Amino acid sequence: MVVELEAIHFAYGTEPVLENVSLVVRRGEFLGLVGPNGSGKTTLLRILLGLQAPTRGRVRLFGEDIAAFRQWWRVGYVPQRPAALAGGFPATVEEVVATGLAAGGRGRAGSGRSPAGPPPPRSPREALALVGMEHLAHRPIGRLSGGQQQRVFLARALVSRPELLVLDEPLEGVDAATQERFYGLVRRLREQEGLTAIMVSHDIGVVSTEVSTLACLNRRLFFHGAPERLEPGAMAELYGFPVTTVDHRH
Numbered sequence: 001m002v003v004e005l006e007a008i009h010f011a012y013g014t015e016p017v018l019e020n021v022s023l024v025v026r027r028g029e030f031l032g033l034v035g036p037n038g039s040g041k042t043t044l045l046r047i048l049l050g051l052q053a054p055t056r057g058r059v060r061l062f063g064e065d066i067a068a069f070r071q072w073w074r075v076g077y078v079p080q081r082p083a084a085l086a087g088g089f090p091a092t093v094e095e096v097v098a099t100g101l102a103a104g105g106r107g108r109a110g111s112g113r114s115p116a117g118p119p120p121p122r123s124p125r126e127a128l129a130l131v132g133m134e135h136l137a138h139r140p141i142g143r144l145s146g147g148q149q150q151r152v153f154l155a156r157a158l159v160s161r162p163e164l165l166v167l168d169e170p171l172e173g174v175d176a177a178t179q180e181r182f183y184g185l186v187r188r189l190r191e192q193e194g195l196t197a198i199m200v201s202h203d204i205g206v207v208s209t210e211v212s213t214l215a216c217l218n219r220r221l222f223f224h225g226a227p228e229r230l231e232p233g234a235m236a237e238l239y240g241f242p243v244t245t246v247d248h249r250h
């Protein structure tokens with residue numbers, strides 16, 4: 001089991017944000033996390049990454065309690081709108097991607113204790129090639145478009161060869177061809193490396209054709225299962241208006 005969330009509750013002050021959310025993600029799974037604005041999606045990702053502690057409940061990563069987990073190289077994270085942080089930043093694309101290696105090093109320090117150490121990392125160039133951005137390696141990150149910056153941050157998350165990729169709306173403002181390329185890359189990494197991916201998205205139609213599992217959140221978990229098992233009425237209940245999910249490929 002890659003991720004295990006057990007009866008997670010979370011509140012900011014007295015405002016409940018997550019109520020009794022239990023969810024498991026298995027190796028090789030591609031989980032799409034959907035729900036209206038403010039439904040707790042980012043909070044749930046932050047809790048499963050140990051960036052925020054739940055008020056109640058239990059989180060395990062790769063079978064280990066999150067408090068004891070140290071192999072952070074196994075996890076790649078692309079936060080929501082990372083591009084907003086890049087404006088005017090003088091580092092080049094390649095330098096930004098290389099900082100993903102430093103993030104992996106966080107886990108590397110403790111990994112000596114574990115029998116299975118980290119695999120050799122990808123070079124920043126290799127990671128950039130995966131997202132089709134190697135030709136811009138020397139460009140200052142602040143001089144890229146928003147969509148291009150998103151792709152650079154995806155490359156940054158891929159350098160440590162993560163086994164779990166956690167993506168918070170990685171396709172916001174990204175054109176259709178690049179979205180197709182992104183889904184192709186995730187498909188390939190799942191097939192070749194057994195990658196597990198969790199992705200927050202607002203594009204329910206597209207996401208339900210691509211993911212293996214869908215989780216619909218609005219403070220509580222309304223649905224969790226294969227996208228084709230989702231009844232159209234369930235989404236209307238979640239969002240308060242009719243939502244169409246298009247032809248399912250799986």
Ligand SMILES: Nc1ncnc2c1ncn2[C@@H]1O[C@H](COP(=O)(O)OP(=O)(O)OP(=O)(O)O)[C@@H](O)[C@H]1O
Pocket residue numbers: 012017035036037038039040041042043044
């Ligand atoms: N730092 C914070 N302090 C107080 N309340 C917060 C904070 N961050 C988020 N919230 C509140 O927690 C709730 C859940 O926020 P969260 O960002 O998890 O939602 P989301 O589903 O990711 O939303 P979106 O789709 O808009 O990105 C919202 O009501 C939000 O206003």
